[in-house]
Amino acid sequence: MINYIVFGLLGLGLLFAVIRFVKGPQLSDRVVSLDTFNMIVIGLIVLIALVYNNNLYLDIAIVYSILAFLETIVFARYLEGRHGNH
Amino acid sequence: MAIISQIFLLLGAVFYLLGGLGILRMPDTFDRIQAGTKATTLGAFSILLGVGFAQPGWLLKIVLIIIFIAISNPIGSSVIAKATYKSYEKPTNLKRDDIKELFGGEINE
Amino acid sequence: MKHIATFLVLFVIYGLLTNFVIDELLIGALVSLVLTIFIAKYTNYSIDYKLPIRLAVFLFAYLPVFFGQLVLANLDVAKRVLSPKIPLNPGFIKVKTDLKGDFAKLTLANSITLTPGTLSVDIDGDYLYIHTIDVKENDPAKFRQQFTQLFEKILGVVFND
Numbered sequence: 135m136i137n138y139i140v141f142g143l144l145g146l147g148l149l150f151a152v153i154r155f156v157k158g159p160q161l162s163d164r165v166v167s168l169d170t171f172n173m174i175v176i177g178l179i180v181l182i183a184l185v186y187n188n189n190l191y192l193d194i195a196i197v198y199s200i201l202a203f204l205e206t207i208v209f210a211r212y213l214e215g216r217h218g219n220h
Numbered sequence: 221m222a223i224i225s226q227i228f229l230l231l232g233a234v235f236y237l238l239g240g241l242g243i244l245r246m247p248d249t250f251d252r253i254q255a256g257t258k259a260t261t262l263g264a265f266s267i268l269l270g271v272g273f274a275q276p277g278w279l280l281k282i283v284l285i286i287i288f289i290a291i292s293n294p295i296g297s298s299v300i301a302k303a304t305y306k307s308y309e310k311p312t313n314l315k316r317d318d319i320k321e322l323f324g325g326e327i328n329e
Numbered sequence: 330m331k332h333i334a335t336f337l338v339l340f341v342i343y344g345l346l347t348n349f350v351i352d353e354l355l356i357g358a359l360v361s362l363v364l365t366i367f368i369a370k371y372t373n374y375s376i377d378y379k380l381p382i383r384l385a386v387f388l389f390a391y392l393p394v395f396f397g398q399l400v401l402a403n404l405d406v407a408k409r410v411l412s413p414k415i416p417l418n419p420g421f422i423k424v425k426t427d428l429k430g431d432f433a434k435l436t437l438a439n440s441i442t443l444t445p446g447t448l449s450v451d452i453d454g455d456y457l458y459i460h461t462i463d464v465k466e467n468d469p470a471k472f473r474q475q476f477t478q479l480f481e482k483i484l485g486v487v488f489n490d
Binding site (some may be wrong): 136139140143144146147148149150153154160162163165166168169170171173174176177180181183184187189191192195196199200203206207209210211213214217 | 233249261263267284289
């Protein structure tokens with residue numbers, strides 16, 4: 135029962151992040167919402183590990199968090215370079 | 221043990237929801253970064269601890285993920301904030317702006 | 330000393346990520362050895378005899394304060410997000426820090442990002458640039474006491490001599 139509530143709340147959080155991603159007036163808002171989206175997905179992966187009782191999903195969560203960090207840094211670099219030097 | 225785990229999971233989900241709501245409702249980018257980072261960091265910690273209480277054998281890996289998130293998430297948001305400050309117009313309702321002197325006139329107008 | 334400590338940290342992280350099979354541990358030792366040589370060559374840090382004290386202060390003074398501030402920050406975010414009209418009073422401020430060393434400054438910046446109403450934007454030399462959601466009193470002399478003093482005291486014990 136509690137699993138349904140938790141997954142539902144996380145889904146709502148994802149929905150809000152996606153709405154901001156679609157609406158976001160500036161590119162930077164989209165990068166921020168992507169960051170939040172990634173963090174919520176990490177939580178989802180860890181929850182799936184608990185539900186399926188499988189250790190391997192934790193490794194996926196580690197790799198996903200590393201990739202999410204790199205993604206954030208790369209997008210921020212791109213953002214900085216686009217307007218920064220002229 | 222199961223009760224504690226479920227309380228942590230529920231709290232984590234609520235914080236994640238607040239993070240999403242903060243991203244949606246806050247009026248400018250910097251406030252969105254603040255709300256998003258804080259809420260998702262504690263949400264992630266809480267859900268990870270909840271899973272750790274349910275499966276104590278996984279605790280080592282979970283602590284590793286927690287350490288990594290605690291280091292990487294604030295760095296990521298700082299980098300986004302700096303890039304945003306450099307590349308877009310400032311919010312109009314600022315009470316004070318000390319960073320202007322750091323970047324001088326070399327950004328935007 | 331420095332090499333041995335770095336090697337041990339890398340090897341333990343590798344061990345946590347894999348199962349304890351003898352082949353994998355051998356490969357892990359090899360990878361850790363190569364990484365240790367590169368890390369020790371290209372980055373600048375030192376490990377001394379005061380490490381246990383620093384570790385104890387970090388674990389028993391820094392972490393409780395940090396988690397307390399994190400929970401407070403989230404309650405603050407919840408309060409702002411759930412109120413019908415969001416109360417905002419933003420500004421960018423500059424605070425001087427006494428901490429030496431990149432890692433100490435990084436830890437301070439991360440801690441400040443996760444405390445109520447603040448977000449560190451940049452570090453330039455000894456100055457931290459912070460975005461705050463609520464500029465209470467517009468007086469540069471009080472910023473330091475208001476935002477960074479709590480963590481600076483603890484981190485000063487952990488990282489400085």
